[in-house]
Amino acid sequence: MRVGKISRNNTSFTGLLNSKVVLKGLEKISDHGTSFAAGTSLALSLTVRPLAIWSTPDTEKENKQYAISNSICSGLVKFGMVEAVALPLENAVKKIDENPARVLNSQTIRSLKGTSGRLVESGAYKFATQLVKLGGGVITAIPKSVLTVAFIPIIMDKIFNIKKPDKLATKQKTSLNKEPNKNVAFGANLTDNISRKIGKLFENKYFQNFVKKHEHDEKNIAKHITALTDVLLTGTSAFMTSKSKDIKENRKKALIYNNIISTAITLGFGYGIDNIIKGKTNKFIENFAKINKGDPKLHKYIEGINILRPALIFAGIYYGVLPIFSTYIAEKVDNYIKKQDNETKVK
Secondary structure, three states, rough: OOOOOOOOOOOHHHOOOOOOHHHHHHHHHOOOHHHHHHHHHHHHHHHHHHHHHOOOOOOOOOHHHHHHHHHHHHHHHHHHHHHHHHHEEEEHHHHHHHHHHHOHHHHHHHHOOOOOOOOHHHHHHHHHHHHHHHHHHHHHHHHHHOOOOOOOOOOHHHHHHHOOOOHHHHHEEEEHHHOOOOOOOOOOHHHHHHHHHHHHHHHHHHHHHHHHHHHHHHOOOHHHHHHHHHHHHHHHHHHHHHHHHOOOHHHHHHHHHHHHHHHHHHHHHHEEEEHHHHHHHHHHHHHHHHHOOOOOHHHHHHHHHHHHHHHHHHHHHHHHHHHHHHHHHHHHHHHHHHHHHHHHHHH
16 A cells, blocks of 8 residues: 655644644754753743652651752743843854854855755754853853852742741842843844854864864753753752851751752763663654755754753653652751761760
């Protein structure tokens, strides 16, 4: 029996692969990978993770409240940082995609394009652009952690009515509650300026050599940068929590352990699961490419798939699977260390 040509209106799963909605979504993820990750984190940190933490058995109520506050603050601050930093980077790169010759000189275009038909399809160029766009998450990791820890006592007060341990916090509270400056210029001039600066980076010989050397890893760049960002976030968060005067001393260690355990297990399982799924994803991409052959934006759709896969895996583990386990284990580790300290003092 002869199989007819696949129609764009086909309601089967195969027809879904060239659906306008799916293709547009993948294009958006490719253009705004960091924004997609931040949006996913925001949604899950406000819903799934708090519910999971709250349902943790045999755990002190206040430790759960601190963990929930940390989740809420982390999602909100991360999304705000992305809008302020990563979004302009993403828009600037998109502008280079649309008209490379406007920003890059011909020698740079030839160097990055290599044997590819178009610059935007080159592995080196895709690696370079993802490095810049996803790098926004790395740049904002440390200030994000600082702000997250600073806002935890405010969330504890507003949601759980638990006051700061320090009465002098009123002043700090006032400064922290200031509305962020919303008059940030995201206009054409700003985007043009950022595009030109990114162009200068792309024209750097050392940068060109680096991206050409690592272009084979273009499919994994989203995963690696996500892992690096998580490590920076967790390390900074642990340090700032330990130094905070607005978080109760007897709650700090449990909160720190919770974050460290969550990140360590997320990275371990995330890489393992991603490596298992990646093989099947490659077959999926081959079929996807055949169905959408000839589409000038095919490279963007595939790039979107390679961003979507690790983002959902890492987010699913961190926000959905781990919260109960990490909150429970963090409390047990904290209690064990306290017990050992008390026994040492008695001796």
